[in-house]
Amino acid sequence: MPESYVIDAARQAGFALDAKSEVNANPLDTKDYPFGVWTLPPTRRSSPAGEPPNPNFDHTKYDAIGESDRMTLRFRKPE
Numbered sequence: 001m002p003e004s005y006v007i008d009a010a011r012q013a014g015f016a017l018d019a020k021s022e023v024n025a026n027p028l029d030t031k032d033y034p035f036g037v038w039t040l041p042p043t044r045r046s047s048p049a050g051e052p053p054n055p056n057f058d059h060t061k062y063d064a065i066g067e068s069d070r071m072t073l074r075f076r077k078p079e
Helices: 003-012 060-065
Strands: 016-021 034-037 072-076
Touching: 003 016, 003 060
Parallel strands: none
Antiparallel strands: 016 072
């Protein structure tokens, strides 16, 4: 989900954004994989959910991307 969505939801709940960091960001994550984010490591899904893994699925390009792009946000509750 977009960072802006999380920030807006937290603000609506009464929290203020205190800080954010790119420490867990991954600019290589294009967010368009055959089995969603689960195609990427560490899950490395190779078939649709509920089906057995596909032994012929080539993980090479997905392993090169690494883990998904993640946001790191810190909120505080105003006094």
